[in-house]
Every structure is written in C-alpha cells, then in structure tokens.
Amino acid sequence: MQNNQEINRLKNLVQDLLDESKKQGATAAEAGLSVDHGLSVNARLGEVETIEHHCDQGLGVTVYIGKKKGSASTNDLSSDSIKQTVKAACSIAGFSNEDEFSGLPDKDRLATEFPDLDKNHPWDIDAESAIDLAIECEDVARNYHTEISNSEGAAVNSHQGISVLGNSLGFLQGYQSTRHSISCSVLGERDGDMQRDYWYSVSRNAENLETAKSIGLKAAERTINRLGAASLTTRQCPVLYSAEVASGLISSLIGAISGASLYRKSSFLLDTIDTKILPDFIHIHEQPHLKTALGSAVYDSEGVKTEVRDIITAGVLKGYVLSSYSARKLGMQSTGNADGVHNLTVDSGTNDFTAMLKQLDTGLLVTELMGQGVNRVTGDYSRGASGFWVENGQIQYPVEEITIAGNLKDMYKNIVSVGNDVDYRGNIRTGSILIEKMSIAGE
Amino acid sequence: MQILEQVKQTILTPFAMQEKDIDQVMDSMLSATVDEADIYFQSSHFESWVLEGGIVKEGSYSIEQGAGVRVVSGEKTGFAYSDKVELSILLAAAKNVKAIARQGQNAQRKVIDNKLRTEYYPAVNPLKSLADQEKIALLRKVDIETRKLDSRIEEVIISLVGVYEQILLANQDGSLVSDIRPLTRMSVTVILEDKGKREQGSMGGGARTDYAYFLDQNKAVAYGKEAVRQAIVNLEAVDAPAGIMTVVLGPGWPGILLHEAIGHGLEGDFNRKGTSAFAGKVGERIASELCTVVDDGTLQGRRGSLSIDDEGVPTENTVLIDKGILKGYMQDKMNARLMGVQSTGNGRRESYAHLPIPRMTNTYMLPGKDDPEDIIKSVKKGLYAKNFGGGQVDITSGKFVFSASEAYLIEDGKITRPVKGATLIGNGPDVLTKVSMVGNDLELDTGVGTCGKEGQSVPVGVGQPTIKIDGLTVGGTSV
Numbered sequence: 001m002q003n004n005q006e007i008n009r010l011k012n013l014v015q016d017l018l019d020e021s022k023k024q025g026a027t028a029a030e031a032g033l034s035v036d037h038g039l040s041v042n043a044r045l046g047e048v049e050t051i052e053h054h055c056d057q058g059l060g061v062t063v064y065i066g067k068k069k070g071s072a073s074t075n076d077l078s079s080d081s082i083k084q085t086v087k088a089a090c091s092i093a094g095f096s097n098e099d100e101f102s103g104l105p106d107k108d109r110l111a112t113e114f115p116d117l118d119k120n121h122p123w124d125i126d127a128e129s130a131i132d133l134a135i136e137c138e139d140v141a142r143n144y145h146t147e148i149s150n151s152e153g154a155a156v157n158s159h160q161g162i163s164v165l166g167n168s169l170g171f172l173q174g175y176q177s178t179r180h181s182i183s184c185s186v187l188g189e190r191d192g193d194m195q196r197d198y199w200y201s202v203s204r205n206a207e208n209l210e211t212a213k214s215i216g217l218k219a220a221e222r223t224i225n226r227l228g229a230a231s232l233t234t235r236q237c238p239v240l241y242s243a244e245v246a247s248g249l250i251s252s253l254i255g256a257i258s259g260a261s262l263y264r265k266s267s268f269l270l271d272t273i274d275t276k277i278l279p280d281f282i283h284i285h286e287q288p289h290l291k292t293a294l295g296s297a298v299y300d301s302e303g304v305k306t307e308v309r310d311i312i313t314a315g316v317l318k319g320y321v322l323s324s325y326s327a328r329k330l331g332m333q334s335t336g337n338a339d340g341v342h343n344l345t346v347d348s349g350t351n352d353f354t355a356m357l358k359q360l361d362t363g364l365l366v367t368e369l370m371g372q373g374v375n376r377v378t379g380d381y382s383r384g385a386s387g388f389w390v391e392n393g394q395i396q397y398p399v400e401e402i403t404i405a406g407n408l409k410d411m412y413k414n415i416v417s418v419g420n421d422v423d424y425r426g427n428i429r430t431g432s433i434l435i436e437k438m439s440i441a442g443e
Numbered sequence: 444m445q446i447l448e449q450v451k452q453t454i455l456t457p458f459a460m461q462e463k464d465i466d467q468v469m470d471s472m473l474s475a476t477v478d479e480a481d482i483y484f485q486s487s488h489f490e491s492w493v494l495e496g497g498i499v500k501e502g503s504y505s506i507e508q509g510a511g512v513r514v515v516s517g518e519k520t521g522f523a524y525s526d527k528v529e530l531s532i533l534l535a536a537a538k539n540v541k542a543i544a545r546q547g548q549n550a551q552r553k554v555i556d557n558k559l560r561t562e563y564y565p566a567v568n569p570l571k572s573l574a575d576q577e578k579i580a581l582l583r584k585v586d587i588e589t590r591k592l593d594s595r596i597e598e599v600i601i602s603l604v605g606v607y608e609q610i611l612l613a614n615q616d617g618s619l620v621s622d623i624r625p626l627t628r629m630s631v632t633v634i635l636e637d638k639g640k641r642e643q644g645s646m647g648g649g650a651r652t653d654y655a656y657f658l659d660q661n662k663a664v665a666y667g668k669e670a671v672r673q674a675i676v677n678l679e680a681v682d683a684p685a686g687i688m689t690v691v692l693g694p695g696w697p698g699i700l701l702h703e704a705i706g707h708g709l710e711g712d713f714n715r716k717g718t719s720a721f722a723g724k725v726g727e728r729i730a731s732e733l734c735t736v737v738d739d740g741t742l743q744g745r746r747g748s749l750s751i752d753d754e755g756v757p758t759e760n761t762v763l764i765d766k767g768i769l770k771g772y773m774q775d776k777m778n779a780r781l782m783g784v785q786s787t788g789n790g791r792r793e794s795y796a797h798l799p800i801p802r803m804t805n806t807y808m809l810p811g812k813d814d815p816e817d818i819i820k821s822v823k824k825g826l827y828a829k830n831f832g833g834g835q836v837d838i839t840s841g842k843f844v845f846s847a848s849e850a851y852l853i854e855d856g857k858i859t860r861p862v863k864g865a866t867l868i869g870n871g872p873d874v875l876t877k878v879s880m881v882g883n884d885l886e887l888d889t890g891v892g893t894c895g896k897e898g899q900s901v902p903v904g905v906g907q908p909t910i911k912i913d914g915l916t917v918g919g920t921s922v
Contacts, residue, residue, distance in 0.1 A: 017478050044518075044716070053523035056796065058507075071503035075526040081506075088504040095575045097498035127542075150717050187718055194720060196839035229840070236922050262496070265645060266634050352838050353847050370835045371844035371920075373866040377634065377643045380913070382683070382866040382918040384712035384844035398620055403686065403866050403918025437921040441868075442683035 007162055007174040010035065013077060014166040014174075018062050020086045022168065026063035026093070027105045028104050029168045030302065031057040033077070036161035041127055043134035044153030046142075051127050054159065067098040092316050093172035104302070107169050109324070110332050118291040119177035122206035130156040133182065133212050140216030142188045143287035145224050152196065155218065157181045158206070165272040169305040179294070180206045184219040190227040195398075197222035202425050203293050222367075225388075229398035232389065232442040235434050238363035238416070239438045240356055240390070241406055243423035245369050246433040250284070252374055252381075252408055254341055254428075257317065259326020261376060267378030268409055269317070276315045278412050281349065284297070284312035288342035295427035301339035311344070319383045346430035348420035356419040358393035364440060365390050366404065379408035402442040411435050450609045450621035450652070454484045454508065455826065458528040460910050465613045468825055472514050472537045473615060476544045479776050482510075483514040483753065484611040485795040486529060487816060490570050494582040494601040497590075505544055508657065510636070511538040511795040515777050516544035525794045539585035560757045563748045564651035567622035571603040572653030573765030578603055585631060589667030595628060596671065598634040601853070603627075605654065609846055612755045613837055615757025620755040626650075626746065628891060631666045631710070634675040634784040642680075644673030644847075647890035650744045673830065673849055676861045682918025689825035689827050690915040691818055691853065695886035698905035702894065703728070703834040703843040704871040708761050709771075710779035710801040710896075710910055711789070713838050720841030720872050729769045729877030733811050736764040738773055740804030743824065746890040746905035747805035751788070759789035763806075775801045793899040804892060815909040820878045826849045826917050827858050828867070838847055843870040866918040876910065882909030 014031045021029035025322045038054035050131035058074035065085065070092030072085045076211040081438035125133075138154035157180065164174035183200035199218035201210035208217075218226050241249060253269070261267035271276060278284075288306035290296050297306050302324055322330070336342075351359060370384030455461065465482060485508065493834045511524035522542030524535035524700060528729045577751025582601050589599050606626040613619055646669035651654050657663040692700060705721070714720035714800070721729065730736070740749045749758045754776050762770045774782070774913025775790030778801055791802035794881065819827065833843030846866045852859045887906035894903040 028531070048519055048543070050520045050522065050798065051543055052798070053536070055523075055525055057526060057842070060505075069501045071501065072501070073505040074505045075509065085506075088506075091575070092502035092504060095579055096500065096502055099496075099498055099500050102500070135481055194718075194839050196837065226840075231916075234922055264634065265636070266598070266643065270641075290609070336898075356770065365675070370837070370842070370868070371846050371866050372833050373844070373846045373864075375643075375864055377641050378863075381865050382846070382864065382920070384842070384866055384868045384918070386840075386842070400840060400917065401868055401870060403685075403844070403868050403916060405683075405865065405920045407920075409662050439685050439918075439922050441916050441918040441922075443687060 003176060007164065007176070010162055010164045011174055013173055014164050014172060017059065017078070017082055017086060018166055018168050020082055021061060023064045024090045025065060026090060027066055029061060030104060031059065031061045032165045034161055034163045036159055038157065038159035039127060039130060039244050040155060040157045041130040041134055042155045043131055043138055044151055046135055046139065048131045049153055049378065058331045059085065061086055061089050063093050064103055065090065065093045067100055067102050068093045068096050069099065069102045070096060090151065093171060100222040101325055104169055105304045105324040109304045110169065111299035113305060114173060115206050115289065115407050117289060117296045117298060119296060121178050123180050123206040124159050124180065124372055125158055133135050136341055137184050137212035137216040139183050140213045141220040142219060144220030146344045147188045147190055147224055147227060148186050148220050152185040152189040156241040160296050165303055173299065178204050180209060182209055182212055182215050184216050186219050186223050186390065188223040188227050192386040193227060193392050195223055195226040197226055197227065202294065204294065216426040226398045230388065231401045232399050232440055235441050235442050238360055239435045240360040240363065240365045240366060241433045242367045243421050243430060243432045245366055247423065247426055247428040248369060248432055249433055250344065250346060250428050253412065254321055254344065255376055257320050259322040262320060263289060263326055263329040266377045268377060272317050273320065275317060277317050278312055278315040279415055280315050280374045282312055282415060282418065283310070283347040284313050285310045285345055285379055286343065287345050290343050293343050297342050304334045304336040304338065306336040306342050341427065342427045343417055344401060346418055348422060348431045350419050351419045353419055353421040353432060356417060356434060357390055357395070358432055359373050359417050360390055361393055362391045364399070365395065379410065402440055405439045405441065411438065447619065450611045450623065451859045453529060453609050454611050455488050456498040460528055460530060462619065465619070466529045466617065468512070468533045468537050469536060469613055469615065469617070472541050475545055476516045477514055477615065478517065480615040480781060481513050481754065482533065482613040483494040485904055486609045487794070488570055488607040491602060491604045492578055492582060494586055496598070497586060497644055499579050499582055512787060513798065514540045518781060519543045519740060519907050520798060522798050531752040538675050539831045542675055552793045555866060561741070562750050564625060567625050567653045568607040568626045569627045569653040570607050572655060578654065580658065580804045585663045585667050588664045589633060589671060592668060592671045593635065594677065595637050595907050596633055597636045600632045603629050607779040614755055619733070620751060622751055625652055627654055627656060628898060629654065629663055629666060630891065631670045633670045633674050635678060639679050640678060642674045642677040644677065646670040646673065647891045649746055649888050650747060650838045651748055652744050654660050676849055680861040680863045681763050682921040683862040684826065684917055684921045685919045686715045687914050687916050689822050690912045690917065691822060691827045692910050692912070693827070693829040694882065694909050695906060696888040697828060698807050698888065698907035699831050699834050699845050701808055701907060702803060702903065702905050703836045703845055703871060704874050705736065705763070706803050706806045707836050708838045708841065708871050709773055711774040711782065711802050712771045714772050715778045715782050715822040717908050722906065727769055728767050729872055730764050731878045732767040733881040734764055734767050734875050736806065736807040737809065738803055738806045742805050745805050745887065746902045747891065749804060752790045753792045754786065754790035754791060756786045758804055761787045771804060773801050775799055790899050793901055797899050799906065800897060802901050803903050804895065805887065805904035805906065807885070808908065808910070809885060810883050810885035810908045813880045813882050815882040815884050818882055818911050819853060819858060821880065821911065822853045823855060827853050836871065842868065843871050845870045862919065867916060868916045874915065877913045878910050879913050880911040884908045
C-alpha cells in the first residue's frame with residue numbers, strides 16, 4: 001500500500017530544504033512536509049448538500065543559527081519557494097535572541113526503528129457512493145421517531161496524506177496515513193422545545209467505522225433523550241462524566257503536566273512529580289505503537305522516539321509530557337511528546353456504564369460541556385453542562401442550562417471510579433469518570 | 444482600481460494567468476441551473492514574534508496562496524480548491540464541482556447589481572510597516588515596562604502577529620473584485636506569584652492597520668499594565684457564587700454575550716434550515732425595548748470590519764434587534780436567495796480552502812441612557828463581570844455560555860470583593876428580555892476576537908455599554 005515513489009519525492013524536497021538551510025548559513029535545521037487529499041460530502045433532508053474536494057500541502061522549516069531560532073512555512077512546494085522560505089526562516093533567526101535551551105533534539109533520542117503502525121487504509125469511495133452512505137445514515141435518524149423534526153445532515157469524510165520529517169542530524173522519515181469518518185446531527189421538537197444532538201465514528205480504516213445505520217440511530221436516540229430538558233436548582237452533588245466528555249478532564253491533566261506549562265510556571269500541578277495527585281486505583285499510560293489507532297506514532301514532531309510509558313501509577317505522577325525544548329528548560333529529557341500524547345489510556349475499572357450509574361446513585365450525569373472555563377494556573381474549573389438527573393442509578397430526566405464547578409486538583413483526588421465504557425474515538429482513551437462532589441449552579 | 448491591479452499582479456502574474464483564463468474557468472462552470480458561481484483567489488502573508496523569559500525566542504513567517512472554485516445550484520454546493528493557481532488545475536476543479544448542478548445547455552452570465560463600495564481600512568502591508576529590529580524593540584520595551592510594575596511577576600509572554608491578505612474574486616457576472624486586508628494583533632500575558640499562589644492576566648488588542656497602531660499612545664505598554672492589574676485582582680479573588688443572580692456586565696469585550704446569546708442564532712443558514720432557536724421569529728420581541736443590536740462591518744479599521752465580504756458584497760451596518768424587536772438575519776448570497784432577501788455582506792470564509800458561510804463582523808449593542816454608576820447602585824446583591832474569556836452556544840436549544848475572567852461581588856449598590864472566574868450560562872432567546880438598564884458608555888473591544896464555526900476561524904469584533912441583566916446563572920463554587 002505504501003506509495004514509496006511519492007514518499008521519496010517528498011523526502012527529496014525535505015532534503016532540499018535542509019541543504020538549502022545549510023547553504024544559507026543555518027548551523028542546524030529541521031524540515032517537514034505534508035500532502036493531504038480528501039473528500040467531504042454532506043447530505044441533508046435526503047439530498048446532497050455539499051461536495052468538497054480537498055487538496056492541501058505545506059512545508060515548514062525551522063533553522064538554528066547557533067542558539068538562535070527562526071521558522072517559516074508555505075504551501076508552495078516549488079524550488080523557488082523553498083529558497084524563499086529558508087531565507088525567511090534564516091532572517092528571523094538572525095533577529096531572534098540566543099536561547100541556550102533551543103536546538104534540535106539530542107541525537108540519541110531520535111527514533112531509529114520504524115515499525116509499520118498500519119495507519120494507511122485508503123477508502124476507495126467516490127462522491128456518489130459517499131452521498132448514498134450519508135443519505136442512508138440521515139434517513140435512519142430522521143425515521144427514528146416522529147419527534148425528530150429537522151436535520152443538520154449527515155457527513156462522510158475521507159482523507160489520506162503523506163507526512164515527511166527530516167533534520168540536519170540525518171533523520172529523514174515519511175509515512176502515509178488515512179482518516180475517515182461518518183457523522184450525523186438531527187433535531188427533535190416537543191412542545192416548542194428544540195434539541196439537537198449528534199454521533200460520529202472515526203477510524204484510519206473505513207472497515208472499522210460504525211455502520212451508517214448505527215450512527216444515525218445513536219444521533220436520533222441522543223436527540224430524543226434530550227427533549228424536555230429542565231434546569232436544576234443550585235446544589236452540590238456527585239457528577240458522572242460520560243466517556244465522551246471524560247477525556248476533557250484527562251486532557252486538562254495532560255495540559256498541566258506539559259513542559260510549556262511547567263517551565264512557564266503556569267500550571268496547577270507544578271512540582272508534583274512523584275506525588276499523589278489521583279486516587280490509588282488510577283493508572284494512566286501512553287501506548288504510542290498500537291496498530292491502526294488514531295494517536296499512534298513511532299516518533300513525535302521532532303523525530304524523537306515515542307515510548308510506551310506510565311504517566312500515572314497508583315495515582316502518583318511518574319512522568320511529565322515534554323518536548324526537547326521544554327525538557328532542557330526543566331533539566332530533563334524529552335519524552336517524545338513535542339506534538340502531545342499518543343493514545344493516552346486510562347485503565348478501566350470493572351464497571352460498565354450501567355454499573356457506573358448505579359454507583360453514582362443520585363446525582364448528575366454530564367454528556368455535554370460548553371465553553372472553556374478552565375484556569376490552568378489555578379485549576380479552577382467552571383463550565384456549562386447538559387446531561388441527565390439520575391436517582392437510584394436510574395436516569396430520570398434531561399437537564400440543561402446549568403454549570404458544574406470545582407477545582408481540578410480536588411476533582412482529581414475525588415474520582416470515585418472509572419468505567420470500562422471506553423471511547424476510542426480520540427487520542428485520549430477513557431471510560432466514564434465519577435467524581436464524588438461538585439458544585440452545580442442552576443435555577 | 445489600483446488595488447485590483449496590484450492584487451492581480453500578486454496572485455495571477457506569477458502563474459501567467461490572465462483575466463481571459465478566469466473567464467474560461469467561469470464559463471466552464473456556468474449552466475442554466477447554476478445560481479451562484481465564484482472563483483476565490485487568495486494570497487496571505489503571516490508573521491508572528493514571541494517574547495518569553497525576557498528574550499525574543501522565536502518568530503515564524505508563512506506564505507499561503509490558492510484558489511477555491513464553487514458552484515451553487517439551489518441548496519447544493521460543489522467546491523474544490525488548489526494551492527496552484529494554474530489554468531489546467533482550475534479547469535479540472537471546475538469540472539469536478541460543476542457536477543453538483545444539473546446539466547443545462549446555455550452558459551449564462553448573470554448580472555449582479557453592484558452596490559457602492561467604501562474602503563474601511565488602508566491597503567497597507569503591516570509586515571513591512573516596521574523593520575524587524577523595530578518589532579523586536581517593541582516587544583522588549585513592553586517586557587521591560589511590564590516587569591517594572593510589580594516585583595511578583597514571574598513570567599511575561601508577549602506576542603505580535605501580522606497578516607497581509609490579498610483576495611481576488613471572480614463572480615458569475617464576469618466581474619472581478621479585490622481587497623487588501625491588513626490585520627495586526629498583540630497580546631501580553633503575565634504570571635504573578637504571591638506566597639505560593641499564582642495567577643495570570645492577559646490583555647491585547649489589534650486592528651486592520653499596520654503596527655504603528657501599537658506605538659500610538661503607548662498602547663502596547665498599556666496592554667502590559669492591564670494584564671498585571673488583572674492578575675493582581677485575581678490573586679485576591681475569593682470563590683465565585685453559584686446560582687441565579689442579577690449580573691451587571693461591563694462595557695466592551697463583555698459584548699461577547701451578544702455574539703453567543705443571539706449573534707450565532709441570527710446567522711442566515713441556521714434560520715433558513717430552521718435549526719436556530721430564533722427561526723421564524725422576525726418581527727417578534729426577543730429583547731427588552733432598551734436593546735438595539737447591530738452587526739456592523741463598516742467600522743473604520745476594526746478587526747471584524749470588511750470593505751467587501753468574501754462573496755464580493757459590500758458589508759453593511761445591519762440592524763438585528765431594534766428596540767427589542769428582531770429585524771432580520773445576517774446573510775450570505777445563497778441563504779439570502781433561498782430566503783428571498785438580500786445578502787447583508789456577511790458571507791465569510793477562513794481561506795480559499797473553505798466555503799463561505801454567514802458570519803458576524805462587529806456585533807454590538809447601541810448605548811442607552813443610564814449612568815454606569817447608577818446601574819451598579821441599583822443592585823442590592825449581584826455580580827459585576829468586567830472581563831471575559833471565550834464563549835460557546837448551542838444554536839438549537841439556545842443555551843449559551845461565556846466565561847468571566849474578572850468579576851466582583853456587588854453588595855448594597857457597591858462593588859466589593861473580586862471573585863474567581865466563573866462561567867455564566869443562559870438562554871439566548873430570553874436573556875435580553877431581562878436587560879433592565881443600559882449604560883451610556885458604549886465601548887468596542889480592543890480587537891482580539893476570533894470566532895469559530897464549522898471548523899472555520901475568522902476575526903470578529905464585539906461591543907456593548909454597561910448593561911444590567913435581571914437574572915443569569917453564575918457558575919461559581921460557593922453554593
């Protein structure tokens with residue numbers, strides 16, 4: 001499946017960028033190039049609405065003149081443009097200040113083995129078949145219930161690309177990858193109250209996508225379940241984050257232990273390495289080499305090898321999330337996370353979603369969050385929410401127009417349980433998360 | 444005309460493209476069932492400089508160019524784009540997108556009534572308006588001046604961003620229009636530590652002009668001062684209250700309320716499809732009679748301003764709500780046609796690689812009669828929110844949030860203690876009916892807003908006078 005000819009052509013362009021950088025006076029350089037082709041179609045009310053043909057390419061170069069750094073990028077891959085782009089990067093490096101921590105990764109941290117992570121599965125689908133699939137998906141949703149009153153449509157997306165990275169330490173690698181998705185969003189109406197919800201499936205391999213029918217059904221079911229939502233009175237109660245929103249809690253944790261937040265001292269988890277920040281039963285680790293997974297990578301955006309590693313063991317923080325630069329600032333070594341974490345996995349407990357509801361007993365199930373509302377420096381957390389009120393482990397009625405608030409440091413310590421209802425659609429894999437107590441603001 | 448020639452020189456000449464080539468691509472797309480067709484050429488130069496830890500650590504520069512080809516027939520849109528502005532590639536793209544329209548025989552050019560156009564910003568290249576040494580000197584000066592303000596400052600991060608964008612648009616009537624759009628932005632973030640407690644403050648601004656904007660009246664230094672002030676206030680903040688209370692919103696950036704609560708819900712596409720909580724409500728009361736809200740792309744030099752939108756339509760000062768009554772929606776060409784109205788010049792796109800959709804420009808509420816001090820005095824117990832971060836809306840249920848970054852308790856008509864940031868949540872269709880006082884102090888934001896919709900980001904502006912809302916849910920922790 002690998003299109004080696006095309007990868008080699010792009011590798012040559014990256015090498016040209018590196019050679020040109022040297023020629024123009026850079027003492028070190030890193031260059032990347034990507035090309036992406038795609039098709040997106042959207043169908044609404046049983047008819048095609050949009051067909052978009054995507055074709056994106058871009059190259060970027062970072063040069064170092066000693067300890068001075070400059071970057072430039074363009075979507076013009078001509079040889080003239082390569083010269084101009086390098087010139088722009090060198091000019092910026094000339095004006096920036098020396099930074100003793102800047103530079104390429106340490107050579108011994110670069111990836112040297114390149115196993116195939118099975119990320120490339122082109123989907124042989126033309127616009128017409130994609131439209132048929134989208135219409136099939138939307139039809140199921142629209143016919144699910146008489147209260148489904150309108151639709152934002154269903155979409156089918158298919159993308160395939162090549163990404164090449166090289167640096168003046170001799171690293172030069174490229175790979176192909178694909179990403180496909182089907183999504184659907186419909187509206188429901190009851191007594192003048194309108195609600196909308198959606199569902200989607202995404203995978204590197206179209207064969208692993210949920211069926212169009214199942215996506216349509218879930219979208220419709222979720223919309224109907226929201227009809228008749230009411231607010232809650234202001235109170236404190238336990239909160240269960242459904243799996244699809246629980247990843248946000250973990251993403252805030254990763255943000256707070258990321259190099260840039262730490263060296264800027266703008267993290268509520270400053271100096272917490274080897275301390276307990278979560279309950280005993282929480283284990284979080286990175287699995288960068290899973291086959292076909294969305295977050296898989298052999299190396300990060302600097303070419304540093306990614307590693308299977310523990311980040312949280314028995315609630316104790318065992319490692320930060322670092323790039324070469326942030327690692328040097330902190331006197332540590334890169335963890336291969338210049339572009340973030342790869343398939344971060346929160347170990348599940350034995351509870352399925354029903355058991356999680358039972359454990360929640362009486363409290364709030366959150367299925368959607370709105371706004372940012374997270375202060376990374378202090379950990380203060382306050383976000384808009386909607387979901388369901390639960391009593392005795394049974395969903396009672398939908399709720400909306402409320403906020404949930406707390407401080408992330410406390411929220412992490414007060415995690416009661418993690419479900420095994422894992423959402424695999426993102427780079428953070430977690431089941432639903434139950435928090436002992438949060439503040440709810442409403443009526 | 445001069446601008447048109449300059450833009451053609453930038454975008455077409457390097458590819459040896461001529462006007463007749465554009466005509467050929469356009470002709471190949473037109474058929475009897477085509478309602479809108481356009482070719483959108485864009486060239487964009489972008490730079491950013493970042494100072495951190497007292498040094499200018501890095502800068503980046505980027506050049507992007509390309510063309511997008513679109514055909515609309517009824518409610519159907521075909522779209523393709525390329526970063527190569529070459530005749531053969533554009534013809535191939537045109538062939539691809541034309542499939543969306545049922546085949547018809549006659550290629551027809553439709554004549555469009557061109558409204559008079561005014562320029563709302565200078566055709567300058569901000570990137571060239573200061574020498575690189577001067578940009579760096581500006582960052583350094585702000586860093587030094589900011590650090591002098593408080594010994595508790597741990598870190599100062601300053602960024603300077605400039606964009607020089609040229610667009611050329613070929614419409615189905617054969618007309619060619621162009622625009623040169625400068626955009627600048629500067630922001631300062633500070634982190635303070637006091638007895639182990641940390642807080643941050645941020646302030647920035649920008650406009651459609653060159654970098655001289657930041658030198659004028661020492662604006663750049665003032666951003667640093669304001670960031671420090673906010674961080675100090677937040678160091679002393681106590682837990683925010685939770686529950687429904689009277690909320691007074693300060694002037695300027697708190698106008699993000701309007702953007703989230705009603706702005707998105709009044710975009711033409713959602714109303715044409717009937718997915719907005721405001722669909723079918725034109726002529727109805729959706730706000731108290733104190734509220735008049737406009738979307739105005741015609742303000743000189745503002746971040747959200749445009750001389751023409753991305754479909755070539757001159758922007759307008761569109762009245763959305765007049766004394767509480769919903770007057771109309773913001774429209775692009777397709778949604779206007781399908782709803783039987785005129786485009787309001789709100790068809791915007793992030794780039795040549797994105798489809799135009801109805802978007803806001805500068806959305807603000809006109810001033811009322813109340814003295815802001817009287818508004819505070821009138822509140823026995825409530826929240827005064829002076830500054831905000833971002834927001835979000837569910838246009839179907841109408842529920843929206845926006846997050847306060849600087850807020851105070853109001854007790855017995857006086858602003859007392861600062862409280863921690865909290866998210867405010869409300870219902871778009873009724874929040875403005877609870878506006879009981881409107882100040883005489885209209886302010887627009889300082890020029891930092893970016894709005895996201897369907898994966899596309901565009902610069903926008905907001906504004907409002909001080910307003911009092913009798914009951915909004917405040918999402919603090921103090922139950």
